[in-house]
Amino acid sequence: MLFVSYEFIAFTILLFVLYYLLPKKCQWPLLLIASYVFYWIANPYYLIFIGTTTISxxxxxxxxxxxxxxxDLAIKAAKEDGSYTxxxxxxxxxxxxxxxWKILLVSMLFNLGILAVTKYTNFVITNINKFLEDGAALKAVDLIIPMGISFYTFQTVGYLIDTxxxxxxxxxxxxxxxxxxxFFPQLVQGPISRYGDLSKTxxxxxxxxxxTxxxxxxxxxxxxxxKxxxxxxxxTAVTALIGDTETYTGAYVFIAMFFYAFELYCDFTGGIDITIGIAQCLGITVTENFNLPYFSKxxxxxxxxWHITMGSWFTDYIFYPLSVDKNMLRLSKWSRExxxxxxxxxxxxxxxxxxxxxxxxxxxGAAWNFIVWGLMNFAVIMISQELDPLYLRFHKKFKVKDKAGYGVFEIIRTIFLMSxxxxxxxxxxxxxxxRMVGTMFTRFRLSTFTDGSLLQLGLGSSDYIVLAAGLLIILSVSIYKYRSKKDIRDRxxxxxxxxxxxxxxxxxITLLFGAYGHGYDATQFIYNQF
Amino acid sequence: MKKRIVALISVLVITGIILAFLSCLVMPKYMSGIIEGSLTEEYYDDKAPHEVIFIGDCELYENVSTVELYREYGISSYIRGNSQQLIWQSYYLLEDVLRYEKPKVVVFNVLALKYNEPKSETYNRMTLDGMKWSMTKVNAIKASMTEDENFVEYVFPFLRFHSRWQELKASDWNYLMGKEPVSINGYYLRADVRPETGFPEPKSLTDPAFGSNAMMYLDKMADLCRENGIELILVKAPITYPYWYPEWDQQVSDYAQEKGLTYINYINEMDAMGLDMTTDTYDGGEHLNVYGAEKFADHIGAYLTENYDLTDYRNVPGVAAIWAEKESLYDSILQQQLSEIAQYGELMSFGKNAIEE
Incomplete structure (x- = not known):
């Protein structure tokens, strides 16, 4: 059941009605039933996976x-019988x-193992096959990848570590x-909630x-x-641009880069808005996952x-534990010496x-492009950290840091780099x-923007007008939030x-201008595949 | 709180009005070019009684002149037909007819038996959108939907056609609140001529038996007619392409014999009715033009008059007055088309290639 489907909307409306009509003590059990029905509709076999994770x-x-x-009891007893030291x-x-620790290790390995086997087995097989002769190649296995497994596994592992x-x-x-x-609204694409936060409501x-x-x-x-x-x-344009890499080079790659940036932003944040909105209608607070990412400097x-809950998950459960790990401290000492x-x-x-x-x-994802993508982020963050002294010297000399124009430049630079x-x-x-990024610098034709080429990408001029107007509305709301630090709904x-x-x-405007219904391929959210 | 409730109700009403307006605006009007989408709904506006109902696809609504039937025999008839009208749609359109009137004779064109499952969303919409809401329409939709269709989009057609905001034409505004008839009692008149020049060789049939779903609806149609005391006549219109296989013909003959129905294959009577496919077709022999449709009407009208107790409505003043208007519409459409043909050498406001406003 896609978020963008009549069935999902009907399902949610029915849930809202029942949620507030039934006695209040039935509310959370109803949500559990609804969540399992939602998952069962997607694929009954998924229930085996999520059930196993839950039980473990x-x-x-x-x-x-x-x-x-x-x-605790032994300490208390020792205190009472006087043997406490x-x-x-x-x-x-x-x-x-x-x-x-042993219990945590076993349960984490078990759950991360399910994630690894379902999501990464074929990736490993494909890479092993590169070193094997054709006759000895391993066969890919046909495995079910449960919807949202990365999200609910990480959420569960977070719960285990917190416990x-x-x-x-x-x-x-x-x-x-x-x-x-x-919890079905966040099952599809997060956010990755913490038990301590979500359980409050x-x-x-x-x-x-x-x-509310x-x-x-x-x-x-x-x-x-x-969305x-x-x-x-x-x-439509992004699919056309990345689908024909022979034709769409140079300036087209530049266009694809920004179009994809807008698509991903609206897709992912739109999905999270729906998730948080549904939860809010039910009186439940789900952690925010975005805070104007395209205003970052x-x-x-x-x-x-961007994807705040994932970032904080990795920070809290991997980065910090690694940083204070005994072996890391030993390595730190060794490297200093x-x-x-x-x-x-x-x-x-x-x-x-x-x-x-x-x-x-x-x-x-189980692919090299995601691994390289992650490492590119690492490289850029580390390089910019190393260049900090240089920036400081630059700003000391030119005094542009507080100027609005420079702020805009920093924002555009960040969007460009991330895109x-x-x-x-x-x-x-x-x-x-x-190769494609290379052509951006070697085959860039400015006329691509003016000679009608943009109208050959499956979008007509009216589509571009809708896109421009839509993005302008989003920008206006975002600027309001950025400047006032307030939610526009309060106003x-x-x-x-x-x-x-x-x-x-x-x-x-959503009903009229939306790309949905017959004639459009209902598209799943991009982050649903992760 | 009172202020909030007033605002909420007012906004809900305004939103409903806006959405209703937008829905009317974006719905296809089918007033020129492909006009078939208008045929289903026009039935409900007709005030004349109908003793003969033709049910079927383009082999009926383009091939039988209802005005000629009236002029020559006083038969008041209606064609409930649409492009590629599937047999279950024919069945439910007949059921729909019975909600309003009980004809004496139903003539069903059997070509649709070759389709056993839903085929095309576009044709479905043209046939079904014009139906008035009832359980019959609900069942017709359920029986007709292709895999990628959704029932909700029939209930709220705006959800299906909303993207037409990008292709709105003057006709969408002109016919926003009401439309003019495009057919004369379901008959789609074409006055142009394009002679038949031959057809491709028929492909051999892998399985000559009609599908079980199609046959089930033929049974249902026969039962419905029997229960209501209506004579059901099975016909194959006098059109040789798409090919009507002898195996199919035999199956329908056997079925008619078994059920005690009349089956007439008019392909065999094309010469008898005087059809000349060099002058009586507008698209190379796939459909008849008005000259051919009048000949077919003359022929089938004679059969109906001879074999069934039909009223000569030319002698019923109330009905004759209604038919006088229809004759006038028929003549004016014919005249308009002849003028266009004389001026441009072809029709400019009809058919697939028509120039839409």
């Missing part, structure tokens, strides 16, 4: 909790930690944990309020507007604003960052991407005519 995570969480509980406490805590760390208590109700893992009883509900509706409409009016319209800032101050300071940080970006690339790196995702082939809500008028406007 539930068991691991409870076992970790029990191990901790046993230690600080050494005993340390020993008991160390034992509990060791048990928890291990003691930042959250293990969930003792398996059905509640099942809902956390499978996921299981609560929610009373219908006009404000209509805030959610506006967010849903905004998401559909971005069907912009992303699903511009995809450098790549580091960009990654703090043997490689000097420069590398001593950098080696472990770079190594941790390298691993994180490699993992980020692998998480996005350039994303070409690996766009062409899905590393040598091809290098509109107090004037009912404007509030409901805005909803009506969004609904009508």
């Amino acid at each position: 995570a539930f068991a691991a969480g409870v076992l970790m909790d029990k191990a901790q509980g046993r230690a 600080s050494d005993l406490k340390k020993a008991l805590k160390a034992k509990a930690k060791s048990s928890k 291990y760390r003691g930042t959250v208590k293990a969930e003792r109700n398996p059905f509640k944990l099942a809902l956390f893992v499978s 996921l299981y609560g009883e929610h009373k219908f309020t006009e404000k 509900f209509t805030y959610g509706l506006v967010r849903i409409l905004w998401g559909y507007f971005k 069907v009016v912009i992303a699903d319209r511009i995809i 450098n790549i580091k800032e960009y990654w703090n604003r 043997h490689l000097g101050k420069f590398w001593g300071k950098r080696l472990t940080v770079y190594l941790s960052a390298f691993i994180v970006w490699l993992a980020t690339g692998v998480w996005h 350039l790196i994303r070409m690996f995702d766009c062409y899905r082939d590393v040598p091809m991407t290098f 509109l809500y107090d004037t009912p005519w404007i509030w409901y008028g805005a909803m009506s406007f969004l609904l009508i």
Whole structure:
């Protein structure tokens, strides 16, 4: 059931009605049923995977909790019978930690193993076959890749690590944990929620309020507007541009780069808007995943604003643990002693960052283009970090940093750089991407923009007008948020005519100008495949 | 709170009006060029009673002149036909007719038996969009939908046709609130002439048996007519292309015999009705023009009058008055087409290649 389908809309409306009609204590069980029905409709076999992940995570969480509980009880008992010493406490805590670590390791390996086998087996086979003779080549295996497996596995692993760390208590109700893992709006493409955040509102009883509900509706409409009016319209040109790499070189690659940047932005943020909007209609708060990423002035800032929950997941669960890992600390010490101050300071940080970006690339897909994409991000971030002193000297001399024009330049530069790196995702082939990007500099024809070539990409002039107007609306709303640091809904809500008028406007322009329905291929969200 | 409720209700009403207006605007009007999409809905506007209902595809709505039937025999008839009208659509259109009137005779063209499953969304829309809502229409849609169609888009055609905002023409505005008739009791008149010059050799049939789905609907149609005391006549129109195989002809003959129905293959009577395919067709022999359609009407009209107790409506003043208007429309459309042919050498406002405003 695609988000952009009549069935999904009917499914969601029915859920809203039941959610607020049934007794409040039935709300979270209803969401669980709805989530499993949603997943079952996609493919009944998916339930085996998500069910296995849930059961294993539930068991691991409870076992970790029990191990901790046993230690706490033993300490308490020792305090009561007078045998308590600080050494005993340390020993008991160390034992509990060791048990928890083993449970965590097993459960993580199990769940990440499912992810690895389903998503990466054929990638590994393909690469092994490159070293084998034709007759000895391994056959690709036909495996089901459950929808959203990367998202719910990471969310579950986050829950396990948080339980291990003691930042959250293990969930003792398996059905509640099942809902956390499978909550349907975010199952398709995230965000990757933390148990500590989502559980605050996921299981609560929610009373219908006009404000919360209509805030959610506006967010849903905004998401559909971005998805069907912009992303699903511009995809026609993107598909044409990347589909014929012989014809569409030079300036066309430049166009493809920016078109894809807009498509991905509207597709991914639109999908997240729908997710967060549905949750909001249900009174549930889902973590924001974007914060005006195309207003970033450098790549580091960009990654703090784009796919925030994924970035923070990698930071919290991979980068930091790696940075304070005993072996890393040992390596840091060794590098300071043997490689000097420069590398001593950098080696472990770079190594941790390298691993994180490699993992980020692998998480996005089982293909070299994603791995190279991840490593390109790593390279650019590291290089810009190394160039920091140079920037400082430049700004000291020229005093342009606070000028608005320079800010705009920084934003455009970041968008260009990120879009350039994303070409690996766009062409899905590393040598091809290098070749195509090369033609941007060797075969660039300015006349491509003026001689009507843009009208040969499957979009007519009216499509370009819709795209321009749509992007202008998105830009205006974004500028408002960037400058005022406020949600535009807060401004509109107090004037009912404007509030409901805005909803009506969004609904009508989405229905009229959207690229949906018969004659259009309903497109799944790009991030659904990750 | 009261202010919010008033605003909400007002905006809902305004939104509904805007969407209804946009829906009317973007719906195809089928007023020139491909006009077949208008045929289904025109039935509901006709005030005359119909003792004969023709049900079928282009082999009926382009080949039988309803005005000629009236002029020569006083038969008041209607053709409920559309482009590539599939047999289940014919069945449900007949069921739809029975919601309004009970004809004495139903004439069904059997060419549609060769199709056993839904074929084309475009043709589906042209046939079904004009139907008035009822369970009959719901069932017709369900039976007709291709895999990539969605029922919701029939309920809210705006969802299907919204992208037509990019191709709106003057006719979309001109016929926003109402349309003029494009047919005369379902008959699509063409006055141009393009002689038949031969057809490709027929391909051999891999499986000559009609599909079970098609035959099931023929059964349903026969049952429906029997239950309502209507005479069902199976016909094959006097058109030789697309090829009507002897195996198919035999199956229909056998079926008619088994069910006690009349089956007439008019291909065998083309000479008897005086059809000359050098002058009586407008597209090289695939459909008849008005001259051919009048000959076919003369022929089948004689058969109907001889074999069924049909009223001569020329003698019923109320109905004759209605038919007088139809005759006038028929003559004016014919005259317009003849003028166009005289002026341009071809028709400019009819057919696939018509220049639309």
